[in-house]
Amino acid sequence: MTHTINLKAHNRPEVMERVLRVVRHRGFALQQMSMQQCDINQEVNITLNVTGERCINNLELQLSKLYDVSHIELEAATAIKSAVAMNA
Amino acid sequence: MTGAQLVLKVLQQHGVQHIFGYPGGAIMPIYDALYDSDVKHFLSRHEQGAAFAAVGYARTTGKVGVCMATSGPGATNLVTGLADAMMDSVPVVAITGQVFSSLIGTDAFQEMDVLGMSLSITKQSFLVQSLDELADILHQAFEVAQSGRPGPVLVDIPKDIQIGAVDFEPYALPEKTFEPVADCDIAKARDLIGAAKKPLFYVGGGVGLADAIDELQDLLDATQIPAISTLKALGTVPSDYPYNLGFVGMHGNQAANHAVQECDLLICTGARFDDRVTGKLDTFAPHAKVIHLDIDPAEIDKLRKADISILGDFKQILPALKATPEISAWQQDAIESIAKYAWRYDYPNEDIYAPALLNKLSKALPYDHVVSCDVGQHQMWVAQHMQFTSPRNHLSSGGAGTMGFGLPAAIGVQVARPDTTSVVVSGDGSFMMNVQELGTIKRFNLPVKIVLLDNQRLGMVKQWQELFFEERYSETNLSDNPDFLTLAKAFDIPSVSISKADEVDAAIEQLVNSEGAFLLHVQIDDKANVWPLVPPGKANHDMIEGA
Known part of the structure; x- marks a missing residue:
């Protein structure tokens, strides 16, 4: 099944590596991606199309644990990155 | 500057x-x-x-x-x-x-x-x-x-x-803050606990990490619910708690593993359904609803679907879960199971039975001692047969299972807690992985006590070769080990070697009473295995016992 994930992350040079590593390690394959720097807040917007047999929510939660990721949502889903998630 | x-x-x-x-x-x-x-x-x-x-x-x-x-x-x-x-x-x-x-x-x-x-x-x-x-x-x-x-x-x-040159700025340490926990989730969990007939606490390392050991112990006192512990949780549930079923998992106590299979409510408290705990995942706690308590949202539903999950600080969550379920029959089952599956140390042979030695060592050491162990058979024997007063007093490489962990970890313990007895229990395979740290012990005169269980084998791998690989002992024979007493002497560390059961008491006394670092080399039978064992891919109730 293919899923679309939108996320905002701190614009560190290695941030794409971090995100893509988690996607691969947690059992998903990348189909398509885009990344764009924002003008404000030193952030980047990343959109990933991924496919995999595992539960997409688990990937979403693992990505939300990345310290540099500030916001994440599954397309057609509500944002789940809560303050509690930030704590972990 | x-x-x-x-x-x-x-x-x-x-x-x-x-x-x-x-x-x-x-x-x-x-x-x-x-x-x-x-x-x-x-x-x-x-x-x-x-x-x-x-x-x-x-x-x-x-x-x-x-x-x-x-x-x-x-x-x-x-x-x-x-x-x-x-x-x-x-x-x-x-x-x-x-x-x-x-x-x-x-x-x-x-x-x-x-x-x-x-x-x-x-x-x-x-x-x-x-x-x-x-x-x-x-x-x-x-x-x-x-x-x-x-x-x-x-x-x-x-x-x-x-x-480069830089200015130094003062810094105020941030206060630790947590989001408040939703009251409705707490109430649902408390209701579930109150209505359960066979509830079971599945205690993990997260309790100690959250510094919520007192809160967990208070909750156990209030609910009197039986508890099982993961490797990292050992020392969290008091050893004299009447419903302490002990260590769960592949080499866990039968009482703990059977309780999991029978419980109707599993309260996972800072644990993560690791494969070494669950055995075949879809057979683990098959009759149980699950309450999952954790700080990490990514652990919820990762491997086992939770009926109720509560995220946050255990210091807030645990005191709010006090309920009083009517579970006298279940408590009685626990007491009988603990007695039925208690570890036995009646070993008739003249050679040294490692579980019995570790049990004696545990009783001979000062109350608040710390044991750091390595990885392999001895690690499981430590978990089974030694008692700990806190999870901070039992350091074992759990998730990674890293051979070579014990000796340097014990050095860290001794530096942090100079007045505490810091003990390493190692095997002859693991010990050689970071043996160079004997130099650190000597350099800083750290009084680390080392117990080296030597079966001249990579024992755990050998055990699996025996059980699951048709006794094809590929690269697990270490009978060409160095002379460990000579090795200790090279670092100016006194040592003694024993091979007979009647030498154990005196050797433990010598180790415990030694002023500085000490190495106790214990020759054990290479045929000794860790029991019980849940074979790979099997359910926890399919544990096997050795001869």
């Missing part, structure tokens, strides 16, 4: 008194600053030893452990220790020197992409790119390492940043 001096000042702002490390070219400015610093440095004899000492320091205190290494191979040698800290959620900050910024990416001497290597084995990592961000990154490193679910953080600092 220089960036290097700033690094040490920031460490002090975070209360760091002790660090473990090994110098080299790209971190020389920081070692030069260390020369005049009040931060005490403990030189390891291999960077992996420094990383594990920091892990031991952190695990036994709850504070951040700090290790340092140079670029390239210095940093790669830290990797296993940081991976271990990642798997077991240990707050560690690793500082690595890096070559000059201008040389990064040029294949310069000892230049490696340490940030790239760190991605999968740290909670967060940084390559410092300017002096302006150095202090802020170091502060973030300490905050991230300790916040939420703890973990290791690496800060890679190029040499030009270390020698």
Whole structure:
């Protein structure tokens, strides 16, 4: 099944590596991606199309644990990155 | 001041008194600053030893452990220790020197992409790119390492940043804050607990990490619900709690494993349904609803669907779950099961039965002693047959299962708690993995007690070869081990070797009463195996016992 994930992350040079590593390690394959720097807040917007047999929510939660990721949502889903998630 | 001096000042702002490390070219400015610093440095004899000492320091205190290494191979040698800290959620900050910024990416001497290597084995990592961000990154490193679910953080600092000039700013430590827990979830969980007939606490390492041991013990007192413990939780549930069913999992107590299979409510408290706990996952706790309590949202529903999940600080959550279920029949079952499956030490032979020795050692050691162990058969015997008064007193490489963990971890313990008896229980395979750290023990006169269970085999692998690989003992015979007493003598560490059961009591007394470091070498039968055992791919109620 293919899923679309939108996320905002701190614009560190290695941030794409971090995100893509988690996607691969947690059992998903990348189909398509885009990344764009924002003008404000030193952030980047990343959109990933991924496919995999595992539960997409688990990937979403693992990505939300990345310290540099500030916001994440599954397309057609509500944002789940809560303050509690930030704590972990 | 220089960036290097700033690094040490920031460490002090975070209360760091002790660090473990090994110098080299790209971190020389920081070692030069260390020369005049009040931060005490403990030189390891291999960077992996420094990383594990920091892990031991952190695990036994709850504070951040700090290790340092140079670029390239210095940093790669830290990797296993940081991976271990990642798997077991240990707050560690690793500082690595890096070559000059201008040389990064040029294949310069000892230049490696340490940030790239760190991605999968740290909670967060940084390559410092300017002096302006150095202090802020170091502060973030300490905050991230300790916040939420703890973990290791690496800060890679190029040499030009270390020698550059920078101003030192005061810093106020942030207060630890948690989101309030939703009352409705708490009420639902409490109702479920109150209505359960066969509830069971599945206690994990998260309780100790949250410093919520007292809260868990109060909850047990209030509910009188039976409890099982993971490897990392051992010491959390009091050993005299009447419904303490003990260690769960592949080499767990039968009482614990049978209780899981029978319970109707499993209250997972800071644990993560690891495969060594669950056996065949879809057969684990087959009749149970699940309440999952954790700080990490990614653990909820990862392997087992929770009926109710509560995220947050255990110090808030656990006191709110007090309910009084009517479970007298279940409690009686627990008491009978504990008696039925109690460990037995009646071993008729003249040679040494390792479980009996460890049980005697546990009783002979001072009340608040710490045991760091390595990985393999002896690790499981320690978990089964020794008693601990806190999870901070039992350090075992759980998630990563890293041979070589024990000796350097015990060094970290001894540095952090100089008045505590720090014991290593190791095997002859594991001991050789970081044996160079005997040099650290000698250098700092650390009174670490070492118990080396020597079966001249890689025992756990040999056990599996015997059971599952048709007794084809591929590369597990270590009968050409060095003479461990001569080895100890080379480091000026007194030692004794025993091979008969009637020598055990005197040898333990000698070890416990020794003033400095001591090595007790114990020759054990290479045919001894760890029982019971849940075979791979089987359910926990399919445990097998040896002959």
